[in-house]
Amino acid sequence: MPLASSRPNTSVAQAASGVNWDRLRQDFPVLSQLIHGRPLVYLDNAATSQKPNAVIESIDHYYRHDNANVHRGVYTLSERATQAYEAARDKVQVFLNAAQREEVIFVRGTTEAINLVAQSFARPRLKPGDEILISAMEHHSNIVPWQMVCEQTGAQLKVVPINDNAEIVLADYRQLLNKNTQLVAITHISNALGSINPVQEMIAAAHEQSIPVLLDGAQAAPHLAVDVQALDCDFYALSSHKIYGPTGIGVLYGKRSWLDAMEPYQGGGDMISSVTFEKTHYNVLPYKFEAGTPHIAGVVGFGTALDYVSDIGLDNIAEREQQLLKYATQVLLPLQGLRIIGTAKLKASIISFVLESAHPHDISTILDQQGVAIRAGHHCAMPVMERFKVPATARASLAFYNNEDDIDRLAEGIKEVNRIFAGI
Amino acid sequence: MGKVMNQELRELYQEVIIDHGRHPRNFKKLEDHSHSQEGYNPLCGDRLMLYLKVENDRVIDAAFEGVGCAISMASASLMTTQIKGKTLEEIQQLFQAFHCLVTTPEPPSSVQNCLGKLTVLGGVRDFPTRIKCATLAWHTMKVGLDRNTHEQAVSTES
Numbered sequence: 001m002p003l004a005s006s007r008p009n010t011s012v013a014q015a016a017s018g019v020n021w022d023r024l025r026q027d028f029p030v031l032s033q034l035i036h037g038r039p040l041v042y043l044d045n046a047a048t049s050q051k052p053n054a055v056i057e058s059i060d061h062y063y064r065h066d067n068a069n070v071h072r073g074v075y076t077l078s079e080r081a082t083q084a085y086e087a088a089r090d091k092v093q094v095f096l097n098a099a100q101r102e103e104v105i106f107v108r109g110t111t112e113a114i115n116l117v118a119q120s121f122a123r124p125r126l127k128p129g130d131e132i133l134i135s136a137m138e139h140h141s142n143i144v145p146w147q148m149v150c151e152q153t154g155a156q157l158k159v160v161p162i163n164d165n166a167e168i169v170l171a172d173y174r175q176l177l178n179k180n181t182q183l184v185a186i187t188h189i190s191n192a193l194g195s196i197n198p199v200q201e202m203i204a205a206a207h208e209q210s211i212p213v214l215l216d217g218a219q220a221a222p223h224l225a226v227d228v229q230a231l232d233c234d235f236y237a238l239s240s241h242k243i244y245g246p247t248g249i250g251v252l253y254g255k256r257s258w259l260d261a262m263e264p265y266q267g268g269g270d271m272i273s274s275v276t277f278e279k280t281h282y283n284v285l286p287y288k289f290e291a292g293t294p295h296i297a298g299v300v301g302f303g304t305a306l307d308y309v310s311d312i313g314l315d316n317i318a319e320r321e322q323q324l325l326k327y328a329t330q331v332l333l334p335l336q337g338l339r340i341i342g343t344a345k346l347k348a349s350i351i352s353f354v355l356e357s358a359h360p361h362d363i364s365t366i367l368d369q370q371g372v373a374i375r376a377g378h379h380c381a382m383p384v385m386e387r388f389k390v391p392a393t394a395r396a397s398l399a400f401y402n403n404e405d406d407i408d409r410l411a412e413g414i415k416e417v418n419r420i421f422a423g424i
Numbered sequence: 425m426g427k428v429m430n431q432e433l434r435e436l437y438q439e440v441i442i443d444h445g446r447h448p449r450n451f452k453k454l455e456d457h458s459h460s461q462e463g464y465n466p467l468c469g470d471r472l473m474l475y476l477k478v479e480n481d482r483v484i485d486a487a488f489e490g491v492g493c494a495i496s497m498a499s500a501s502l503m504t505t506q507i508k509g510k511t512l513e514e515i516q517q518l519f520q521a522f523h524c525l526v527t528t529p530e531p532p533s534s535v536q537n538c539l540g541k542l543t544v545l546g547g548v549r550d551f552p553t554r555i556k557c558a559t560l561a562w563h564t565m566k567v568g569l570d571r572n573t574h575e576q577a578v579s580t581e582s
Contacts, residue, residue, distance in 0.1 A: 036430070359493035361468060362437075362445075365551060369433045378469055391469035391491045420437055421446070421494070 017316040024312065025401040027052040038371030041406045046191050046219060046350050046397030047375055048241045051305075055245055058304035062297050069293055071270060085296050088303030089286070092251055095306045096236065097227040102285040103259065105252040106294055110218040111141040113237035113252035114185070116289065117214055118145040120262045121235075121254075122183055128154030131180045135160040135168055135197070136387055137190040140380045142216045146185060155182070162387065166193040166342040174205050181206075184213045188220035192381040192395070193342030194325075194350030196224070203232055212258065218242055222399070223321060223348045225314040228253050240298065245305030249298035252289070259285050266291040317400045321349040324398045328407045335414050336424055341388050349398035352379070355414065357421035360394040366420060367413040374410070435547030436554070437494070440502075445494030448501035454487040461568030463490075463560045464577035470496040470557060471577075474504075474564045481512045493557050495548060500561035502542055512569065518542075519566055525549075526558050556580040 025031060028050045033040050042050060062084065068077035070085045092104045107113045122132065132146045136159050143157075150157050158181075160173045168186075177184070184206045189196050203213045212234035217226060221238040228236050236253040240246055254262075264271055264282055268291035273281045282288050309317065328351055332338055337356030355363060360376035367374055375395045378385045385392060396410055418424045454460075454475035464471045472490030476483055486504040490497070503522075507515050521538045525531050525546050536543050548558045564578045 361470075361493040361554070361557065362495070365436070365554060366433065369430055377467060382466075385469070391471070420433075421442060 017313075017319060019312060019316050019320070021320060021400060021403065025403070027054070027308075028401055029053060029056070031401065035371040035373070036369050038409075041372040041402075041409045043396040043398065043402065043406065043410060044373050044375045045222075045399040045402075046242070046379075046395065048247065049222060049244045049399055050401070051246070051301075052244055052308050054308050055301050055304045059246060059297050059301040062300045067297075070296055071287070081296055084300045084303070085294070088299045088306075091303045091306045091310075092253075095226075095310065096251075096253055097229050098253055099229055100256055103253055103256050105254065105259070105286045105289045106299055107250050107252050107289075108248055108295070109239040109241070109250035110216060110237045111145075113235075113250055114142055114214070114216065115145045116252055116265045117185075117235050117237075117254070118149045120265045120289075121258060122146075122149050122155075123152060124263065126150075126153035126155040126182055129180055130155040130182045131158050131178070132156070133158045133160060133173075133176055133181050133184045133186075135173075135186050136162045137166060137168075137193055137195060137197075137381065137384055138185075138187055139191050139216065139218070140382070141218075142185055142187055143383070159383075160186075162195075165344050166190065166195045166384075166388075167344045168195075168197055168202070170198060170201055170205070173202060177206060177209055177211060179209070181209070181211050184211055185216070186213070187216040187218075188226075189223060189348045189350075190342070190381075190384070191219045191350070192352055192379040192384045192393070193344065194347040194352070195342060195344035196220070196346040196348055198346075199233070200231060207232065219348065219350070222309075222317075223314075224318050234258055240302035240305060243302075243305055243309060245302035246298045249295045249302050256285065259289070264288050264291065268292040270294070312400070320400045321398055324400075324402055324404070324407065325349040325351070327404055328396065328398065328410070331407055331411045332414070335411060336418055337422070338414065341390060341393050350395065351397070352393040352395045354390055354393055355417060357424070358417050360392045362421070363394045363414070363417050366417050367410070370409070370413045370416065372406075372409055372413045432547070432550045436551060438544045438547065440541070440544045441494060441498040444498035444501040448488075448497050450487040450501065450504040451489060452487050453489055454485055457485075457487075459568045461564050462577040463564030463579070465492075465496075465556060465560055465579050465581045467581050468493070468496075468557065470560055472496070472500055472561060472564065474500070474561065474568055476565070476568060478512070478569070483507050483510055483512070483515060488561065492560075493554075495545070495554055495557040496560050499545055499558045502545065503561045503565065506540070506542055507565070515565075515569070519562055522562055523559070526555050 030050045066080040068081040070082040089104050093101045206213045214235035215233045217236050217238040222243045239250040271291040273283045341352040364376035377392050457475035458478045459476040461474050470492030472488050474488045477485040488500045521535045524535045526548050545558050559580045567578045
């Protein structure tokens with residue numbers, strides 16, 4: 001290993017944060033298995049994260065001991081289920097530093113949160129000539145819901161360009177804000193490129209013109225501490241499964257003033273206070289937006305995941321992941337024919353790359369045979385691929401439970417790809 | 425070959441496939457084509473445009489352009505070299521045999537004999553997520569010959 005000297009001393013890293021990262025890795029049972037005869041190296045955390053025992057056990061416990069419907073039964077089990085469900089809402093409030101618990105709406109995930117805002121917030125407000133502003137690095141789920149609402153209302157979708165390092169240039173962004181802009185919807189961290197966007201400045205600039213801002217926090221929430229009051233964002237969307245919680249659950253945070261003024265997204269049980277065939281009165285926040293029996297076990301598991309992450313501390317996680325990102329970048333860059341797509345100064349632990357010798361799908365197949373799981377493809381961000389003129393990229397995305405050995409295994413696998421495809 | 429390459433991987437990435445993947449044959453636009461058809465797997469990003477020149481129910485020339493993984497490019501390259509000069513009926517048989525080769529655990533020897541050089545793509549059957557890469561060119565050809573329209577790209581992603 002020519003770069004062995006650049007490898008950080010893990011024990012020093014542990015001393016700095018007081019966190020034993022090796023021991024935390026043991027909390028994730030899925031990581032202790034062989035794939036094609038080699039220990040699994042899981043590097044697709046931007047797609048979904050693995051789940052710690054605590055989360056798996058809390059879901060198991062809920063179904064074994066507390067399962068009942070919430071907000072209705074007058075019996076012990078239902079009270080327990082309701083208590084667990086609402087306790088998780090309090091945990092999300094603390095996690096995001098929301099001003100009020102009523103501002104936390106449980107949804108299926110980031111995608112549903114954005115669709116909710118598109119249909120219940122944007123659609124009634126938009127008229128022909130209005131504009132919604134997104135960026136060139138959005139995930140499809142922060143493009144398509146806006147395209148749909150533009151189609152429905154005659155509004156237009158505008159796109160902030162990104163530079164060759166995959167950064168939003170604030171001057172370009174400011175230029176696109178105008179009196180017709182009704183909403184800015186921007187990703188906090190790009191899933192395909194890793195860029196951390198200057199959202200604080202972007203929100204302030206939009207607010208100078210009274211334009212509300214939605215942040216897609218699917219990638220940011222697992223990697224950095226989010227404070228919605230400090231950001232002053234109007235909406236924040238995130239998914240549980242990327243923060244070590246179960247799939248099928250997520251959160252829409254919204255400022256109470258907006259949520260109060262919005263119509264419900266879906267009709268059904270739990271979102272009403274009274275129904276007659278003549279007139280239905282909607283329930284108060286947050287229940288107005290939670291029609292039907294919710295994913296109670298998912299919410300319970302998500303609450304446990306937030307406890308788990310908070311115990312480690314997001315600042316510690318961010319610091320460790322930055323160490324891993326730095327190490328991975330150092331180890332990968334010298335590999336023959338490798339080019340990293342997404343070189344923003346502020347970057348999360350996501351490395352998209354292409355190789356001269358092989359297509360991302362061939363890279364992924366060869367790595368998988370060595371037990372290394374990465375993502376290959378367009379990462380649900382086809383306009384990003386178009387922007388950087390590549391059909392697809394390979395992507396390694398790191399979580400705190402990854403380590404330097406994982407990254408060495410990735411590098412070893414890429415060298416094997418080069419041997420097979422280019423004889424080098 | 426490298427130290428960690430296992431039998432399945434060796435089978436998948438044979439020399440012929442690497443060679444055709446890196447230096448595809450008949451990789452050009454056929455100006456005087458009689459048929460053309462686009463093939464596109466959006467999830468993968470594999471994309472190709474296939475050109476055929478058919479006269480008297482016989483393919484007298486075939487070429488393609490595109491981008492994609494080694495498997496999809498090699499499959500398209502090998503296919504164009506094999507179908508040149510064959511009748512539409514022979515090509516139909518070749519299509520069936522190829523489909524059998526990449527989807528059947530133990531394809532009969534008659535299939536292997538009929539396919540000749542194309543059997544190098546048989547290793548893909550051990551990689552279920554990659555079969556669609558190998559079949560894209562073939563389905564593109566079939567639709568192109570059947571309809572001779574190219575309003576919509578052919579996909580082998582279900």
